[in-house]
Structure formats: C-alpha cells, structure tokens
Amino acid sequence: MANAEEFGQGKRRALFDGGKMETTALPQGTVVLAGGERMMRPGGRSPWHTDFGPKLLYVLEGTIGVQGPGGETLMTCGPGPKLCLSSQKGMWFFRNAGAGSLKFVLIGINPAGKPTIHEAVGQVTGISANRVTLAVGDVRSGEFVAPRKEITLMINAIGSVAVGDHVVTVKYDEKTQSADGLLKLAERWQ
16 A cells, blocks of 8 residues: 555665566576665554565664564564564564664565555445445554545455454455455554
8 A cells, every 4th residue: 555655654765676676596486576775763664564475684773573463573673783584474564663763674575476565554434245444544643644535445354343443454455446354453553
C-alpha cells in the first residue's frame, strides 16, 4: 500500500536500478533482489509487509526490531554496525528498536513472481457478504490517514472480524482491491 517514506518514517535510497534486479544464478531458480538504504527516526516503523523470501539486514547505526502478528519480536539486529539474516516469511514490520536514529541496508530475496506485499491497515466500518470496508490507518501516527480514506476490499476468508475491529490485510492486492483475509489486531495498527 505504501512504503516507509510515504508514511514519513524516514528516507530511502535504492541499491539497484529501478529498485530490483533478477538473477537465475541460485539453485532454487529465478529470484528478485530488491533493496535499499533506509533511515528511520526514533520510534519509527514500517508498514506491514508479507514476504516470501529471506532478508539481509546490514545495520549501520542503531538497532532494528522485526515484529510479527501479536507483537511478537521475530528478530533484533544491532547495535550497528552488524549484519543479520532474517529468514522470516509471512507478515512482519520493522521498527527502530533504539533510542537514536536507525540507518540500515535491506536486501530482500523473493522468488520471481512473489514480490513483497505492503499490507493495508484500518478499522472495519462495514461488512457485506465477502466485501469489507476499512477506514485506512496511518502506522506513523497510530490514527487514521488524513484526509480520511476508506477502501472496500473483496476478502476470500473474512474470519471472525466485526465492525469496529482494527485489522491488517493478509496478502493484499491493491490492483484488484482484494485480500486473502484479515488479521484482527490487539492494538491499533500494532
């Protein structure tokens, strides 16, 4: 849906031309390498992501925390300089886990045809059959985006969500305005 820069979380700089590069030099077949340098202020965090491959993190300054659903800490890397490999596949977000600024290089390795997904967060404002309307959230502020924006999504498996619940999409497809499901969050945008 959006990247950390769009949410005012920090600065980005791509490492590869066009932000990604394909290679067939790996035994498992074609993979897409994507990455860049990231900077994040104290307290900053990224949007939710869904990934299908590992991430190489080189922390230059500060400490990065990788969080999963339910607030679970999946990994901490730092203080910098430090090199870490996150084999996390599935849903996660990264945050600045230190008191100072965070500066790191991220290189993602995803199978071709399975790019990183930036998930949407929001509060359920309506449910009709397999269509759910969300008031879109802003992970930076913990509030709703301003001006207020709603999106209506086709959900394959709605599960036990109700109007008023705070949720994150599961495998969100912005082009088709659809998702495999919704994950209820304990706290707003978690």
